[in-house]
Amino acid sequence: xxxxxxxxxxxxxxxxxxxxxxxxxxxxxxxxxxxxxxxxxxxxxxxxxxxxxxxxxxxxxxxxxxxxxxxxxxxxxxxxxxxxxxxxxxxxxxxxxxxxxxxxxxxxxxxxxxxxxxxxxxxxxxxxxxxxxxxxxxxxxxxxxxxxxxxxxxxxxxxxxxxxxxxxxxxxxxxxxxxxxxxxxxxxxxxxxxxxxxxxxxxxxxxxxxxxxxxxxxxxxxxxxxxxxxxxxxxxxx
Amino acid sequence: xxxxxxxxxxxxxxxxxxxxxxxxxxxxxxxxxxxxxxxxxxxxxxxxxxxxxxxxxxxxxxxxxxxxxxxxxxxxxxxxxxxxxxxxxxxxxxxxxxxxxxxxxxxxxxxxxxxxxxxxxxxxxxxxxxxxxxxxxxxxxxxxxxxxxxxxxxxxxxxxxxxxxxxxxxxxxxxxxxxxxxxxxxxxxxxxxxxxxxxxxxxxxxxxxxxxxxxxxxxxxxxxxxxxxxxxxxxxxx
Numbered sequence: 001x002x003x004x005x006x007x008x009x010x011x012x013x014x015x016x017x018x019x020x021x022x023x024x025x026x027x028x029x030x031x032x033x034x035x036x037x038x039x040x041x042x043x044x045x046x047x048x049x050x051x052x053x054x055x056x057x058x059x060x061x062x063x064x065x066x067x068x069x070x071x072x073x074x075x076x077x078x079x080x081x082x083x084x085x086x087x088x089x090x091x092x093x094x095x096x097x098x099x100x101x102x103x104x105x106x107x108x109x110x111x112x113x114x115x116x117x118x119x120x121x122x123x124x125x126x127x128x129x130x131x132x133x134x135x136x137x138x139x140x141x142x143x144x145x146x147x148x149x150x151x152x153x154x155x156x157x158x159x160x161x162x163x164x165x166x167x168x169x170x171x172x173x174x175x176x177x178x179x180x181x182x183x184x185x186x187x188x189x190x191x192x193x194x195x196x197x198x199x200x201x202x203x204x205x206x207x208x209x210x211x212x213x214x215x216x217x218x219x220x221x222x223x224x225x226x227x228x229x230x231x232x233x234x235x236x237x238x
Numbered sequence: 239x240x241x242x243x244x245x246x247x248x249x250x251x252x253x254x255x256x257x258x259x260x261x262x263x264x265x266x267x268x269x270x271x272x273x274x275x276x277x278x279x280x281x282x283x284x285x286x287x288x289x290x291x292x293x294x295x296x297x298x299x300x301x302x303x304x305x306x307x308x309x310x311x312x313x314x315x316x317x318x319x320x321x322x323x324x325x326x327x328x329x330x331x332x333x334x335x336x337x338x339x340x341x342x343x344x345x346x347x348x349x350x351x352x353x354x355x356x357x358x359x360x361x362x363x364x365x366x367x368x369x370x371x372x373x374x375x376x377x378x379x380x381x382x383x384x385x386x387x388x389x390x391x392x393x394x395x396x397x398x399x400x401x402x403x404x405x406x407x408x409x410x411x412x413x414x415x416x417x418x419x420x421x422x423x424x425x426x427x428x429x430x431x432x433x434x435x436x437x438x439x440x441x442x443x444x445x446x447x448x449x450x451x452x453x454x455x456x457x458x459x460x461x462x463x464x465x466x467x468x469x470x471x472x473x474x475x476x
Contacts, residue, residue, distance in 0.1 A: 029374055031373075133268065134267045142268060
């Protein structure tokens with residue numbers, strides 16, 4: 001719960017010199033030998049999107065300190081580093097913001113010297129509620145033989161969810177999507193599985209409306225950013 | 239927020255054969271090669287204490303799944319394993335409850351074969367809000383020279399907080415206690431420190447009204463249970 005940012009920017013007289021809007025938070029520290037307040041920016045066109053909020057409540061209660069009270073930015077569809085907590089300033093800037101968290105930290109890079117490309121929208125991803133019960137230490141799951149309804153969620157920052165597939169021992173089948181509950185909400189899904197005794201590997205993967213499919217294995221980058229490889233769940237059926 | 243357990247036990251006709259009250263939760267799994275629902279018990283005298291609650295709300299909102307909705311046990315002053323989540327049954331038993339989480343898991347033991355003694359009430363402990371700003375990777379703190387107000391909390395399951403001390407480079411001084419806000423609430427404390435340039439180690443330690451003082455180093459036991467050694471914070475003053 002919050003107030004849309006765009007009307008505030010419009011009312012404050014944002015002009016044609018502005019290329020970005022920079023957001024600073026109250027969390028100060030030293031990272032990469034650079035002392036700074038946590039800060040991130042958005043291109044003006046992204047900052048003006050109607051879904052971008054300044055949030056002060058969550059689930060009907062005031063925002064808690066750990067979620068960024070009294071006021072935080074919320075940018076649906078972007079990775080969480082974008083949604084600056086404990087906001088202290090919002091400034092339209094005529095040059096690209098070069099703060100450490102923008103220019104250095106959150107980048108897809110090949111090595112320590114690569115300037116790379118910015119991390120921005122959330123890559124398509126899905127997760128499954130592991131069926132059955134866990135083994136405490138291995139986290140493997142134990143499932144009784146017979147019909148099992150697998151359920152989970154899928155999401156993407158680049159559009160809606162077009163398809164979710166369930167993999168059982170590497171064989172993929174289409175899951176049923178629940179009705180969408182909002183443009184930026186997780187999309188529920190479910191699939192029926194007849195569990196047969198023995199060891200199995202379950203997996204799920206989503207495709208978004210932009211046509212992107214989750215990779216079977218993590219796509220390497222120097223900092224391990226934006227990993228959206230498929231989740232795999234080891235199951236023993238008894 | 240919840241309802242006291244004692245009146246419910248009284249109304250249900252708890253009789254002299256009952257030695258303990260056993261609580262089972264919906265979280266089932268395999269631990270120690272034993273498949274079981276998470277379960278814990280309390281001696282009748284402990285279960286009947288007025289502060290023991292069946293909770294269904296928290297901070298004015300319905301209990302969330304991760305906190306044990308729809309109903310969980312809350313036993314103030316005891317380590318968290320006592321406060322069984324996702325309650326499915328409450329049963330008065332005529333013999334001590336021997337569930338795995340009671341008889342095997344939460345014990346102070348010397349080795350794998352030692353039956354040990356039960357973990358129960360929370361040992362006296364205190365924590366400090368680290369002053370200044372962090373270095374991201376080392377978590378050391380950077381503080382400007384001059385007056386600094388150190389603040390934190392102290393608590394004990396064995397009575398109130400009698401004293402909190404602040405250690406600066408191994409020299410201890412008494413902190414000022416905030417007014418108590420409740421029998422089972424954290425006790426706030428504060429202390430003034432004049433930060434001088436260089437490297438320092440800050441620490442805090444509490445003594446409870448039962449006369450127990452936090453140890454300077456962890457007291458060894460086989461499972462590392464109940465560690466209440468003093469917190470130490472490395473600080474560089476500039």
